[in-house]
Amino acid sequence: MTEILRMTIGGECRPGVATFSSLDPYLGKAWVDVPEAAESDVDGAVAAARQALTSPAWGGATGPERAALLHLVADVLDANADELALLETRDNGKVIRETTAQIRSCGGWYRYFAGLSDKINGTLPDTGRKNYLGYVVSEPVGVVGAILPWNSPILLLTFKLAPALAAGCCVVAKPSEHAPASILRFAELLLEAGLPPGVFNVVSGSGSAVGEWLVAHPGVDKVAFTGSTTVGRQVAAKAGERLIPSSLELGGKSANIVFADADIEAAVNGIIAGIFAASGQTCVAGSRALIARELYDDVLARVVARASTIRMGDPKSWTTDVGPICFPGHLTRIDSMVRKAVRDGAAVVAGGEREAADSQFYPATVLTDVAMTSMMWHEEVFGPVLAVMPFDTEGEAITLANDSKYGLAAGVWTNDLRRAVRVSAALQVGTVWVNSYRTLTFAMPFEGRGQSGFGQENGIEAVGQFLRRKSVWIETEGSSRDPFVVG
């Protein structure tokens, strides 16, 4: 396994102008030096991507040839998943069970989109005119700047890279400064395996320098961003200034709704999976549990009991359930949000206290009586903190769930099929899980509503996010026309 990280720019793997340290949150110390890109590295990466767009090896590749390269990416992932998973676990503290399963699944994304890369067909619309043949072709958007968060680096990169490559785009990725290792290594492995130079480039460094240079770069045609709503808004504004499209996968405050007819054991398991897996550091975290009043005491007691059995520890151990919080500043933020919730009237029924001042772990925390006007009800914690609230009617449950500026996901626990369909339709979110939570596949679209962002990832149409249409009109009869009238 490598512990020397290099950026991939065109056909070269190289260091930066300086290095910065990435923290192993479990050991609480720096574990690897990461290259810091200079603005010239971003220029170089974008130039390499632009060159690849027209190179015979990539720009000139047919759909089936691109498909073969996507299969190559999948094979590289399969062969190196365990190494990449360990890099992620060391970098962001997520348990090895989760990082391994996630990265082993990513090959499926590239194979799925490989199957679409040779089906990017044009159309031949009826122009409504006898003397005109019209056809429409789809062209790649061009160079995509992909900006990633730290919580699931390879998976969230894959959501963008697989459809972008299927469409024929080239990508310059900027991983999070908190967990850059797996993406840097992945790019190096792809270059070694024969992905043409410039197709996939990675530059590392801070968001305020490297991220901003990438978004502002005149050679970037589209920005695909996953991260916080605050930064997403800035990125979209910058992209808007340049009049280039952006897609944004942002934060959430998702509700897990348990109706009185639900299978209680399954619902409790779903609540635990929704908020305590990965220590709540997932965009789809089910951070608000809405429970039918007749089940409220029972479900709350079971959630609290199950939360107390969660095994926190070394994320590299296969028996650990949750690892540490990714970095100290984030832990402080989680803790201060819980303190504020308590000042706003919430009651702590589980967790709520850091184990020790120097611990990087935050315990599974359950809050009741969270005021609907409070920050805890409305703002994303991105940590293991659950707000529990009772409801009396289906209408009230829907109103509570929709009482959010976000709209990423929701869970519905019921054995009543009609209710499942009714409630799913009424929820203003991009994903609804019925009797399940936090399941994922390349085939199901993933996109937010409201301040959770816009722009579909996953599903067949995701390729369309990286394509644009060109209409070609051909006059077939040589007939003359009035030059002063549009026709």
Ligand code: NAD
């Ligand atoms: P973040 O917004 O702090 O950072 C995301 C990325 O943006 C990083 O690479 C960062 O360096 C970069 N960045 C920061 N400032 C920038 C700027 N001015 N210009 C360009 N780039 C800049 O987010 P994070 O803390 O890394 O991740 C956690 C957030 O991501 C949470 O809000 C979570 O909900 C969200 N998230 C969303 C999804 C989704 O699919 N909806 C998935 C995972 C995480």
